[in-house]
Amino acid sequence: MGHLKQRDLNATRERLRDQVAHALRAALISGELRPGVVYSAPTLAEDFGISATPVREAMLDLAREGLVEPVRNKGFRVTEVDERDLDQYTEIRALIEVPSVGRVARSATRDELEALRPVAEEIVRAARDHDLIGYLEADRRFHLSLLSLTGNERLVETVGDLRKRSRLYGLAALDERGELIPSAEEHLELLDLMLAGDAKGAEKCMARHLGHVRSLWAKSESKG
Template identity: 50%
Template sequence: MSSDPAFGPAAPAMSLRESIERSVSAAIVAGTVPPGELLSVPTLAVQFQVSATPVREAMLNLQKLGFVEPVRNKGFRVTAVSMPELADIVEVRRMLEVPVVGELADDYPIEDDARLRELADRIVDAAERADLPAYLEADIEFHTLLLSRHGNARLVAIVVGLRRQTRLTGLSGMQGSAELQESAEEHGRLLDLLAAGDRAGAEALVHRHIGHVLGWWAGNPEVH
């Protein structure tokens, strides 16, 4: 295991287990902890400066989510997600998210605009600072809040689950890149399109934005 897996700091508002789980999952999603990496509970406990109990709880939950698999007497190994699996996730996400966002353009939740723009700014700021855990945390909060305005809690839960299964394998190598900045700024542009009632424009942007999973993040810039 590498000595510095670039886990984000613990979030004081969460439980230790939640904070560790979010930090480790963000590192796995971003690719800073690659598939095949072995993570041991004692080593993680030292790195997070906590006891082994919340670390073990976090890793067992990540196992349920498919991020890691147990290795007897050693810890947990980070699992891989193949390109065909990512393509399936992208296809389902587009089926669910694109039309929902399109409907929001017809009735934009203006009462959430300030919060959504604050999150969009946080995403851009995290991209500029090359803080991948913060980027991913603000990104999922942005999209969860936006989709929740549709009113279908089951749909939101499905999309959040799909997003957590997604691996942005090339993201860690794009810190400071124009592509990362472009993707970050798409959140603010999406809000502008929604506020303007531009359904076609919003749907096209979300379709392209989700496609970054197979394009920029996977090292295939020609894929959209």
């Protein structure tokens, strides 16, 4: 019985850690947590009204994602992403995702592709509703689910890691200017091309989409 109680407590703590991590990602997107600034777990915990342990665990989760970095005896510094980083992340994603969508367009079944439509529509809906966390989550699911149709799990993991390190950048500013919506709608365009069996068109659309995202980042930086 004691073991069961302990397991329940651990599950509750894990859910709390996930909730805190979710809130911290939202704060990163909104700019409330600023790049280069060090934040301590006890201070953040006081803001949340909880103990420092789940906050520290959540920050360690974000550190594994490359969003923050531990600072000895001080806390965690929000990772700064520079233009060179963004260029390199985008280049690697293009090298992987552009040929991958062509491959999937040639091999996936119609049912497999149609299963992605609700997620693509969710991306557009979140962009229109200014739901940045919802946008990020739906966008992540669409891209990684699409890549999973290649059957290469390591490829999916690699792109997932690159997205974690870059996708938060400038999102709030882009949303304020309404520039997330055209980018969101490109997911539906990509899906329609793949369903039509246009592998080359899908590759061009993905290349344009990734370039579009990168140009929006650059615009956000220049206006930031």
